[in-house]
Amino acid sequence: MIGIQEIEDAAGRIAEHVVRTPTVPSPGLSALLGVPVTAKLELLQRTGSFKARGAAAKLLSLTEAERAAGVVAVSGGNHGIALAVMASALQVKATVVMPRSAPARAVEIAESAGALVRLTDDMAGAFALTERLQQEGLTLVHPFDDPVVIAGQGTVGLEFAEDAGELTDVLVSIGGGGLIAGVAAALRAWRPGVRIWGVETEGAEAMSRALAAGGPVPVTLSSIVSTLSAPSVSQLTYEHVAELVTEVLVVPDREAVAGSLELAEHAKVWTEPAAGCLLPAARRVLERVGDGARLGLVVCGGNATTGDMIGWASRFGLR
Template identity: 55%
Template sequence: MTAITLETIREARARIAPYVLRTPTVPRELLRATLGLPVVTKLELLQHAGSFKPRGAFNAMLSLNEAERAAGVVAVSGGNHALGVAYAARILGLKAVVVMPKATPQNYVAGTRAEGAEVVLVDDISAAFAEAERQGAAGRTMIHPFDDPRVIAGQGTMGLELLEDAPDTTDIIASIGGGGMISGVITAVKALRPDIRIWGVETEGADAMSQALAAGHPVRLPAITSISTTLGAPSVSERTLAIVRDAVEEVLVVPDADAVRGVQMLIEQAKVVTEPAAGCTLAAALRLKDRLPRDARLALILCGGNVTVNDIERWRGRFGIS
């Protein structure tokens, strides 16, 4: 496996700096009152395309040679990775094909097309990867959503920013889909501050990392049943499993209802509108608050905000949240 190191993350930061936002890390006093300890939020939902995904996409694409750039890229995604790849490709002038399952929410399909990518709709995620392999055989470079050292290094740049803006952080909570984002953050943060505790969180029905940790190897989920579709990787990789297994304190799994309550609390107390994939970090914080030391300083990575008001209202009705 190609190594992901502090050096490769710093190189990624220099490479992508002209193209991505340095998102703010903001203290939240209302959350502090709720949790009983100081809290900052890393606002990756303000990133281009509404999530952290352009970081890794830009780093991967900027690493291509001239012939690879001319041939274009292909990605598989039913969520934020699609938007991130499409955005980065448009800015860099690359042709992008994004293969999506037909069940992908329409806002992601429309957003990806609006960024200029060609969208290919297929029956399911297995068919999507098969089509991406066919596109790869025709010459396009696959931009994997999480199992690519260039992508992971790009995502890790947010860890460098977080420590610069909140150097007294003792605990970080990050959500997990395929594990690329948390793997990059782990690599950056632990190289600089090995004492920091990092906690992962998944939602029930999108818990590929938890199942892999229990089994000792990646496990393919038969279906993604969580509303947190942006956490819906069918499995993690050997690479991301190894990084998480070696460095994360624990991966918590929370119900969808708690993730939606987290979204609502973040609207009310942090004044940001997030996806359930970010709302679940607050759900995890509520579970951890009595387990953390009294001098803990907590950071929540709010990974994305690609959600509509109608989505939130539908989820609140489904789970009886007033």
């Protein structure tokens, strides 16, 4: 289990390389949901998502030999962007492996940052190619199965705990589980009474399936939300969620896209569906916990283009 000391150490190491993103009360969301809502705006982070934190933490931990050999990462989008940009800033050669379903913008940004981008037919193929490149000598920067990366992502929770007012419930999106593992570890240390809720989209249910099975299992991916689409969680992230998280909620893709549109209208922030899924999940949490709730939302990223959102809204009949 990742401890608060590891997260605080990571915060010190990466402070000069990442943004301490705003933690703000949202009058619009508070009016919409009928309870006080505070948002941690990680979409304002470098590279547009929290992923810059874990990437920076890992890159700063490399030996000289590892730096010289270069690094490799597999990504549905945001992790690849973060690694490419942070590796360029720290002068480390990076290779990013993505499925062809990854957002075109993610591929463009990673390439423009100087990374070599390799595309595969699906996410399972991306993980397989990444494993081969690792065997050839590149250092893996795993998106979630790495205690150094999780500690880096945990700095989100550390800042949230330090900067937010009173909270009863915090909602965090889940792909492979690195963000929620780190955030949960930080919040449990600083605010042990807070309930933590994970949120997945249908067709990207690696964590909820793992909880049902008693450990990580492979899942078939069908969600449009590529940034949450992990073919399985890791034992490390599973153990953190099983121990520290109240429950993992699953919402349909349509509701995730609708949530992004609502966040734009009511919170005035442009989010990807990986963050949009928090809003329908928040309504379910409020049905469970009742009056007196004070919600915290970790708004994890905003790397969706206007074209992406128009396409998804049209597909699901949303206005």
